[in-house]
Amino acid sequence: MLLEIQNLTKRFGGLTAVSNVSFGIERGEIIGIFGPNGSGKTTTLSLIAGILKPTSGAILWKGRDISTLTPFEVAQQGLVKTFQNPQLFPELTVVEHMRIACHLHIKRALGLGRLRTLFGGLPADLEQTLSRKIDEMLELCRLKGQRNDEAGALSYGGEKMLGVAMGMVCDPELLLLDEPASGLGHDEITNLDAVLRDLKSHGVTLCIIDHKVGFLGRLADRSIALHHGAVIATGTTADVLANDAVIAAYLGKKHA
């Protein structure tokens, strides 16, 4: 098992946002996470990515508990999360954002020696490697034509895709995507669908939150449904979406 979550709980004061959640992710899978607003989806992924610390429970990455690591240390292990609303710098270009996201590579390659690059720039071989990697990820995420556009000029779909490209440039083994399809139009969703399938064929394991039942229903091999912070169904995506408790959580008991 690549990732194993055991009895994960997160309380904010009196509110239990994630309650005793357990599930696993195998290498190469696409896992979907469903659930109505406020059901604990983002909190679960933020706990996995080290952005929040669990109240209790374990997060095992290749068998080792990573629940005390910082987000940077978690990313270094190969586990990267994108954000529900990417916070971009409107006046920086697409490629400049990609350079910022390369920090992990630069730190890994140069350690403290990277401080010298403030004056002299990056060593030529590292510069070349990063440029190649950035071009590859922009191509994969269909952003090559916009590489020199300012982030402020991107459509919402373009912004979200840049968030995915920035995550991908960190070389994740597991990419956690928080509602990549929300707010996108039909064509942008078709594009996202193709990009995510390409990421999978690149060998990346994906865990995707979404409300769009059709979109994630087509994409995810297996799914987990959350309600009030707890797991109410797991299994193949088709079974989870047909589950009475899941339908009731989304539409109310009458419809189930």
Ligand SMILES: Nc1ncnc2c1ncn2[C@@H]1O[C@H](COP(=O)(O)OP(=O)(O)OP(=O)(O)O)[C@@H](O)[C@H]1O
């Ligand atoms: N930092 C926080 N402090 C206090 N409460 C929080 C915090 N983050 C989330 N919550 C609460 O925890 C619950 C779960 O929130 P979470 O953001 O995980 O839901 P979600 O399933 O991602 O919802 P959405 O579909 O709206 O994005 C909600 O009741 C939310 O208000």
Ligand SMILES: [Mg+2]
């Ligand atoms: Mg959320």
